[in-house]
Amino acid sequence: MKKIKLALVGNPNVGKTSLFNQLTGLNQKVGNYIGVTVDKKIGYFHYENTYYQIVDLPGTYSIYPSSEDEEIVSRLLLKNNLNDLDYPDKIIVVANSSNLKQSILLLRQVQDLGFSVLFALNMLDEAKKKGISINIEKLKKFLITEIVLINARKGIGLNEMKKKIKNLNQNTKKNYFFFNPGIHYSLAINDVKNNYKVNTYQAWYYLAYNKKFFKKNCLLNKIKKKYNIIPKRLQIKETLDRYEEIGKIFSITVSEFLSDKEKNCLEFSKKIDNYLVLHPFWGYFFFYLFYFPFFNVFFFGQKFLNNL
Numbered sequence: 001m002k003k004i005k006l007a008l009v010g011n012p013n014v015g016k017t018s019l020f021n022q023l024t025g026l027n028q029k030v031g032n033y034i035g036v037t038v039d040k041k042i043g044y045f046h047y048e049n050t051y052y053q054i055v056d057l058p059g060t061y062s063i064y065p066s067s068e069d070e071e072i073v074s075r076l077l078l079k080n081n082l083n084d085l086d087y088p089d090k091i092i093v094v095a096n097s098s099n100l101k102q103s104i105l106l107l108r109q110v111q112d113l114g115f116s117v118l119f120a121l122n123m124l125d126e127a128k129k130k131g132i133s134i135n136i137e138k139l140k141k142f143l144i145t146e147i148v149l150i151n152a153r154k155g156i157g158l159n160e161m162k163k164k165i166k167n168l169n170q171n172t173k174k175n176y177f178f179f180n181p182g183i184h185y186s187l188a189i190n191d192v193k194n195n196y197k198v199n200t201y202q203a204w205y206y207l208a209y210n211k212k213f214f215k216k217n218c219l220l221n222k223i224k225k226k227y228n229i230i231p232k233r234l235q236i237k238e239t240l241d242r243y244e245e246i247g248k249i250f251s252i253t254v255s256e257f258l259s260d261k262e263k264n265c266l267e268f269s270k271k272i273d274n275y276l277v278l279h280p281f282w283g284y285f286f287f288y289l290f291y292f293p294f295f296n297v298f299f300f301g302q303k304f305l306n307n308l
Helices: 016-024 068-077 100-112 124-129 136-143 158-167 183-196 200-208 218-226 231-253 260-277 282-307
Strands: 002-010 028-032 039-047 050-056 090-096 116-122 132-134 146-150 254-256
Touching (some): 002 100, 016 028, 016 090, 016 158, 090 158, 100 116, 100 200, 100 231, 116 158, 136 146, 136 231, 183 200, 183 218, 200 218, 200 231, 231 254
Parallel strands (some): 002 050, 002 090, 090 116, 116 146
Antiparallel strands (some): 028 039, 039 050, 132 254
8 A cells, every 4th residue: 555654734723733634634643853752743644546655844933943842843844864754755835724824935935945846725615704815726827735614623525635645746856946945055055065965955055054964964054154144134035035035925805894894994094094193283393292292291100209
């Protein structure tokens, strides 16, 4: 029977664990990652003669970790070791439909690492209640990946998800990257690629990340020194460039509508501004109405304190 290894990746509190529980049921086990006390959740399910192992990774906002939990995600995705027990064949990136921008940032990084990715939009009903409308077809076109709509808490969309996971082509070779490092860093990137046998984005990541599992790497440090690489500067460049692209995608694919209650509040606020605060006559009255109490409190209060 064919075996596929999956990993659930996403920001904190997007519904990954609920999805994991729905997919695996009671067929799961919990342990610890080697050397750390963070929970390691692994589960299993079958679908159309394929046996799936799925790992629920800790929540993270980026593959640049700022905590022990997030470092586990980075370590696994950067291993490049196909024989590792947990190294995934395919990735499911779970997103909160009400907060897509952060999820798309993480999705893009995972895509650039070379993984086949399924983008799971969770809690779309909650997004609609907040007046957020997502054009799924346009979003799919811009992200160049399969999208599935789910409600992880209620188990809605699981069959469609399993079907799309099965059809994800993990052998497709991509000849493009969503993040362009620019020619300024090309020589350093080529040095890393030649020495470590990694793709362009992985080489960039090796240069941009400067903690723990890269610190004692003498060759990598020599490359950084040779090209005067400042890791934090590279991370900032990447974040700004990615959010510029995400902003363009968001403006075309996502619409936000105000509820009746929000519209009424906005209209009321505009009326206050127009007829009182910014009015050519009543605006001055409004200013002095608030100015004199404050003036009296500070002026007479200071005199009182001086007499003590």
